[in-house]
Amino acid sequence: MSQIRLLSVDFDGTLVRNWAPPPFPGELVDLLNQLRRNGVLLAINTGRTIRLVEEALGITGFPVRPDFALTSEREVFRWNGSAWEDFGGWNARCREEHDTLFRSCGPLLEQIEQHLAPTTARLYYDENRFSGVVSTTNAEMDEICRFIETKRHEFSDFGYQRNSIYLRFCHAAYHKGAALGELQRLTAISSEETFAAGDNFNDLPMLNLACARFLACPSNALEEVRAAVSDQGGFVASEDSGFGVCEALRHYIPSLA
Ligand SMILES: [Mg+2]
Helix, strand or coil, X not given: XXXXXXXXXXXXXXXXXXXXXXXXXXXXHHHHHHHHHCCCEEEEECCCCXXXXXXXXXXXXXXXXXXXXXXXXCEEEEECCCCEEECCCHHHHHHHHHHHHHHHCHHHHHHHHHHHCCCCCEEXXXXXXXXXXXXXXXXXXXXXXXXXXXXXXXXXXXXEEEECCEEEEEECCCCHHHHHXXXXXXXXXXXXXEEXXXXXXXXXXXXXXXXXXXXXXXXXXXXXXXHHHHHCCCEECCCCHHHHHHHHHHHXXXXXX
16 A cells, blocks of 8 residues: 555644544544554554543544554553553663653752742642643743753753643653654564654654654644654645644555545
8 A cells, every 4th residue: 555554643733633623534534444454553652641642532532543652752552452551661661761860850850940930830740750841821831941951951861842831851862753763663664664743842753754754744733843844855734633644644645545
């Protein structure tokens, strides 16, 4: 059908939208089902946790059960037919590396906490660990990112993933591209056989020719994302979210019915 064997697709704003009904077009379900009948694997590559992936599938009524969920911009799960399970040893290593990271970045995290305390940004804590920030506006998050950039130099392993007003701290080696790379290694599917689509900052690490030969973004993608996709010869759709993903799939796979 084509050389594409793996789809790595962001969920919110890419497969589904929340700003206008319907959340996704019926055509998207048809196309994904056609591809999967032909052996193409589907990975949702998202900033959501695995629990919130399940919740989103339920709330949106998205009827296609993904083969894989790459979650929190770093973990790799496989659907075993009845439940999500760790795929290989990646998630355990990921957790260990993050435990080490957060132990070593205490002074940086304290500076960020103090900087944000008088602001309207909401800090969030995961297992008592200061893990991220939700701002009230995009401009406020721009400022927060600028602040972190001025402070992070001594902490080379410290990174973060931004999705509009949401920010999650992470080890710099972990992002959607790294999670996709591990999935490709485990499934023996190459970047040459991979399609990737996303709409926000946290998608940029996978919207890279080193990760996927077939790049796409919907029309609602951030300007930075549209530029990255277009500069690499990828497909910038004229329609938004799942409607745009349909366009992209038809662009790359003309044999789709
Ligand atoms: Mg998104």
